Amino acid sequence: MFRNQMPRYEVLSEDAMATLDTGWRRLMTEIGVEFMDDRALALFREAGQKVEDNKVFLDPDFVLEQVAKAPSEFDIQARNPANSVHIGGDSMAFGAVYGPPFVREGDVRRDGTMEDFKNFARLAQSFGALDSAGGVVNEPNDTPLDSRHLDMTLALQTLTDKIYMGNVVSGVNAADTIAMTEILFGSLEAIEQTPATISLINCNSPLRWDDRMLEAQFEYTSANQPVVLTPFILMGAMSPVTIPAALVQQITEALSGIALSQLIRPGAPVVFGSFLSNIDMQSGSPTFGTPESGLGLLCTGQIARHFDLPFRTGGGLTSSQVPDAQAGYEALMTLMPTFLAGANWVMHAAGWLEGGLVAGFEKFIIDIELVQMLQHEFTPLEIDEDSMAFGAHEEVGHGGHFLGAMHTMERFRTCFYRPLLSSSENYERWMRNGAKDTAARASEIWKKRLEEYVEPELDPAVREELEAYVNRRRTELGD
Amino acid sequence: MFRNQMPRYEVLSEDAMATLDTGWRRLMTEIGVEFMDDRALALFREAGQKVEDNKVFLDPDFVLEQVAKAPSEFDIQARNPANSVHIGGDSMAFGAVYGPPFVREGDVRRDGTMEDFKNFARLAQSFGALDSAGGVVNEPNDTPLDSRHLDMTLALQTLTDKIYMGNVVSGVNAADTIAMTEILFGSLEAIEQTPATISLINCNSPLRWDDRMLEAQFEYTSANQPVVLTPFILMGAMSPVTIPAALVQQITEALSGIALSQLIRPGAPVVFGSFLSNIDMQSGSPTFGTPESGLGLLCTGQIARHFDLPFRTGGGLTSSQVPDAQAGYEALMTLMPTFLAGANWVMHAAGWLEGGLVAGFEKFIIDIELVQMLQHEFTPLEIDEDSMAFGAHEEVGHGGHFLGAMHTMERFRTCFYRPLLSSSENYERWMRNGAKDTAARASEIWKKRLEEYVEPELDPAVREELEAYVNRRRTELGD
Numbered sequence: 001m002f003r004n005q006m007p008r009y010e011v012l013s014e015d016a017m018a019t020l021d022t023g024w025r026r027l028m029t030e031i032g033v034e035f036m037d038d039r040a041l042a043l044f045r046e047a048g049q050k051v052e053d054n055k056v057f058l059d060p061d062f063v064l065e066q067v068a069k070a071p072s073e074f075d076i077q078a079r080n081p082a083n084s085v086h087i088g089g090d091s092m093a094f095g096a097v098y099g100p101p102f103v104r105e106g107d108v109r110r111d112g113t114m115e116d117f118k119n120f121a122r123l124a125q126s127f128g129a130l131d132s133a134g135g136v137v138n139e140p141n142d143t144p145l146d147s148r149h150l151d152m153t154l155a156l157q158t159l160t161d162k163i164y165m166g167n168v169v170s171g172v173n174a175a176d177t178i179a180m181t182e183i184l185f186g187s188l189e190a191i192e193q194t195p196a197t198i199s200l201i202n203c204n205s206p207l208r209w210d211d212r213m214l215e216a217q218f219e220y221t222s223a224n225q226p227v228v229l230t231p232f233i234l235m236g237a238m239s240p241v242t243i244p245a246a247l248v249q250q251i252t253e254a255l256s257g258i259a260l261s262q263l264i265r266p267g268a269p270v271v272f273g274s275f276l277s278n279i280d281m282q283s284g285s286p287t288f289g290t291p292e293s294g295l296g297l298l299c300t301g302q303i304a305r306h307f308d309l310p311f312r313t314g315g316g317l318t319s320s321q322v323p324d325a326q327a328g329y330e331a332l333m334t335l336m337p338t339f340l341a342g343a344n345w346v347m348h349a350a351g352w353l354e355g356g357l358v359a360g361f362e363k364f365i366i367d368i369e370l371v372q373m374l375q376h377e378f379t380p381l382e383i384d385e386d387s388m389a390f391g392a393h394e395e396v397g398h399g400g401h402f403l404g405a406m407h408t409m410e411r412f413r414t415c416f417y418r419p420l421l422s423s424s425e426n427y428e429r430w431m432r433n434g435a436k437d438t439a440a441r442a443s444e445i446w447k448k449r450l451e452e453y454v455e456p457e458l459d460p461a462v463r464e465e466l467e468a469y470v471n472r473r474r475t476e477l478g479d
Numbered sequence: 480m481f482r483n484q485m486p487r488y489e490v491l492s493e494d495a496m497a498t499l500d501t502g503w504r505r506l507m508t509e510i511g512v513e514f515m516d517d518r519a520l521a522l523f524r525e526a527g528q529k530v531e532d533n534k535v536f537l538d539p540d541f542v543l544e545q546v547a548k549a550p551s552e553f554d555i556q557a558r559n560p561a562n563s564v565h566i567g568g569d570s571m572a573f574g575a576v577y578g579p580p581f582v583r584e585g586d587v588r589r590d591g592t593m594e595d596f597k598n599f600a601r602l603a604q605s606f607g608a609l610d611s612a613g614g615v616v617n618e619p620n621d622t623p624l625d626s627r628h629l630d631m632t633l634a635l636q637t638l639t640d641k642i643y644m645g646n647v648v649s650g651v652n653a654a655d656t657i658a659m660t661e662i663l664f665g666s667l668e669a670i671e672q673t674p675a676t677i678s679l680i681n682c683n684s685p686l687r688w689d690d691r692m693l694e695a696q697f698e699y700t701s702a703n704q705p706v707v708l709t710p711f712i713l714m715g716a717m718s719p720v721t722i723p724a725a726l727v728q729q730i731t732e733a734l735s736g737i738a739l740s741q742l743i744r745p746g747a748p749v750v751f752g753s754f755l756s757n758i759d760m761q762s763g764s765p766t767f768g769t770p771e772s773g774l775g776l777l778c779t780g781q782i783a784r785h786f787d788l789p790f791r792t793g794g795g796l797t798s799s800q801v802p803d804a805q806a807g808y809e810a811l812m813t814l815m816p817t818f819l820a821g822a823n824w825v826m827h828a829a830g831w832l833e834g835g836l837v838a839g840f841e842k843f844i845i846d847i848e849l850v851q852m853l854q855h856e857f858t859p860l861e862i863d864e865d866s867m868a869f870g871a872h873e874e875v876g877h878g879g880h881f882l883g884a885m886h887t888m889e890r891f892r893t894c895f896y897r898p899l900l901s902s903s904e905n906y907e908r909w910m911r912n913g914a915k916d917t918a919a920r921a922s923e924i925w926k927k928r929l930e931e932y933v934e935p936e937l938d939p940a941v942r943e944e945l946e947a948y949v950n951r952r953r954t955e956l957g958d
Contacts, residue, residue, distance in 0.1 A: 031876075390506065393686070
């Protein structure tokens with residue numbers, strides 16, 4: 001997996017960090033955080049925190065004590081050990097888009113289906129730049145609502161041999177995910193020892209954790225499966241319009257959720273989550289790839305390191321409807337800060353379109369290109385006698401060219417990043433080849449990749465047991 | 480003008496800098512640099528440097544002594560004082576694309592004309608994000624070759640009241656530019672005291688300065704007009720394939736040219752230039768917006784600061800034929816490092832398409848959006864009680880929204896960057912509005928801007944004198 005050994009780009013001064021520190025302490029103490037779950041309230045009450053109705057007024061120092069119990073780094077095992085990932089430190093893990101109800105394929109935008117879901121999973125499997133297909137790559141709207149989490153989990157387990165995300169729609173769904181993961185990895189002990197799923201717990205920002213998300217958190221944390229506690233903030237709607245206020249709120253929400261995880265199971269793996277952008281104040285529409293979201297992302301990395309926690313943020317976000325110039329620049333406007341900040345768990349790294357409402361096949365390929373490019377760009381240079389190539393200058397001289405130089409011949413295959421998608425054809429050749437723009441080329445690439453896809457092998461007995469579990473549970477759920 | 484008060488992103492360790500230092504010293508001493516101009520050779524010889532044929536073997540310490548005479552910051556005056564720029568420090572100045580023979584307008588790619596040139600100049604005038612239209616925004620192929628520099632300079636002087644670049648095709652053209660600048664600013668003394676043009680002197684890399692460029696350099700430097708000494712390096716062709724080798728060569732070339740400027744006129748303003756990308760090793764095509772060029776750019780900034788020189792690099796570079804996703808992400812893949820490195824003079828900041836062969840009207844608008852976004856993103860946050868907005872939380876409470884909060888109402892007009900081009904319309908509205916992609920919207924924007932353009936006022940006597948100069952010189956040049 002990719003390790004980002006370049007420097008982190010930090011934009012907050014010590015003074016700024018200290019000011020933010022006073023901010024979240026006050027918010028947590030005086031406004032408090034709502035937890036819509038009695039078990040959560042009981043845990044906080046037992047730990048001596050002030051609880052009124054669903055509001056918990058947290059002592060910041062108590063919260064920091066809990067946060068300190070969380071590991072700063074941990075592993076997640078994949079069924080193919082070569083695809084296991086490390087979360088934290090300088091590791092960066094990448095998953096595909098998560099959650100869109102719609103799919104875009106060329107000029108067609110339509111409801112997502114289970115076949116789309118499977119195809120995205122296959123694509124995620126086939127690109128080394130991704131560590132995971134993620135979880136809900138798209139909503140499979142043609143499957144029954146109550147049991148589709150079983151279908152999705154089975155698809156992720158069988159069509160990929162990478163890590164996958166757990167379902168969080170309810171505690172029941174989370175328990176199913178854990179049960180299926182036990183089957184795939186042999187036992188609960190095996191996945192308690194080294195987690196095998198990671199799940200997204202979103203805050204109902206501002207300052208409220210909802211019941212279903214908390215139920216799922218209880219399931220996953222109890223089984224030692226990592227959860228990503230994520231304030232879901234579109235500034236101007238779910239937080240005040242200023243970035244510092246959003247950061248203060250984000251700290252309050254994330255740390256309060258992390259504290260709960262540590263009360264449920266001390267030492268359980270958690271990730272400081274961030275999903276931070278803003279709305280358009282004229283229309284109220286969510287916007288992505290904005291300057292404000294980029295700046296917020298850079299700050300978030302610095303803040304998570306301050307608390308010695310792995311963090312999640314970033315991705316190839318865009319508001320664009322189609323995989324056009326805006327989609328390209330907005331995706332990179334988020335992805336480059338993602339690398340500058342060294343995000344540890346990058347959701348939505350491929351396929352995000354139209355503010356997350358659409359999983360785009362062409363956009364998926366564009367994002368893979370961007371992630372691959374950035375993985376190259378964020379690899380430190382080796383600067384030594386050999387790479388300074390004095391001998392090549394002796395060979396070539398003044399005003400010459402290096403195309404045939406020995407130093408070049410020895411390195412030309414691997415010296416530069418080789419594009420997957422980008423074209424540098426000259427105009428005449430590009431015209432002869434059909435004058436295809438980036439979206440048209442991306443369309444050819446994903447179709448070809450799907451044709452070439454080979455399903456990773458799986459022990460037939462395990463597959464049978466997974467399928468039996470899915471069938472039994474589907475019946476129980478009445479679908 | 481924009482001041483970049485964010486931290487610089489530096490990726491070279493002290494050890495790496497020291498290794499590069501041994502590299503350029505050796506290259507300069509042992510391989511030397513060719514100067515295809517007898518006056519240049521005579522100056523170096525008189526200064527005690529070893530000269531053989533056209534090759535000058537430079538003493539690195541002598542070069543550093545010359546470099547130390549160059550100002551680390553300087554001003555360039557515009558005829559509208561509000562548009563004067565500062566080059567160096569944390570200032571960043573932006574100019575439009577420079578040099579393309581072709582123009583793209585929608586689906587049409589054709590030879591550039593003088594009317595295109597004028598339209599790009601008008602657009603550059605109308606966007607505050609640009610400090611200059613640059614110089615040869617596109618080649619006006621419908622004007623006579625020998626006198627078109629007069630037409631271009633006159634257009635830049637009259638259609639914009641911003642700074643402009645000088646022509647460098649020959650010493651004669653440079654002298655004409657200076658003469659016209661004297662007319663515009665009143666006297667040679669006026670522009671010697673505060674320069675009023677800036678000119679691009681490209682190296683014929685590797686390690687050769689050609690006669691025409693040197694002639695132009697002599698003219699501009701003698702008149703105290705800044706020159707941008709720019710190694711023109713596509714790694715794999717004009718330099719070895721390794722980034723460290725390109726950096727060493729770039730230092731050698733840039734510093735040798737800067738040393739010459741200081742021999743011509745000690746203290747003359749110069750800019751450490753960089754134009755650094757790579758070729759595709761399979762096809763030999765130039766490629767832009769690559770990981771290698773981004774990394775090289777970050778290093779270049781650090782190197783220029785090491786020598787206490789203002790530097791030029793960056794822009795909205797791309798190999799793409801059309802203003803599509805690749806054009807968007809490659810442009811930003813160069814522009815974001817441009818800001819991270821804090822480049823002082825950014826050429827090609829708007830309109831670059833197809834490896835620089837095409838000036839694109841739609842791409843111009845895309846790049847303006849990117850520059851504007853980055854100018855917002857690279858503005859430090861104010862983090863204080865007010866921006867942390869505790870009162871807004873008191874007002875809104877848990878799970879509420881901030882749309883109507885007092886804190887929001889007071890700030891909603893200016894709190895976020897307002898896009899020029901990007902769309903966050905919801906799908907239904909976007910469809911109703913014609914389902915226009917980014918390129919289609921950009922096309923509407925540049926046409927509307929041209930309609931709204933107002934030519935800046937100019938003293939009729941000055942205009943008459945400029946036109947008389949152009950007419951006289953055109954006759955003398957036989958066009």
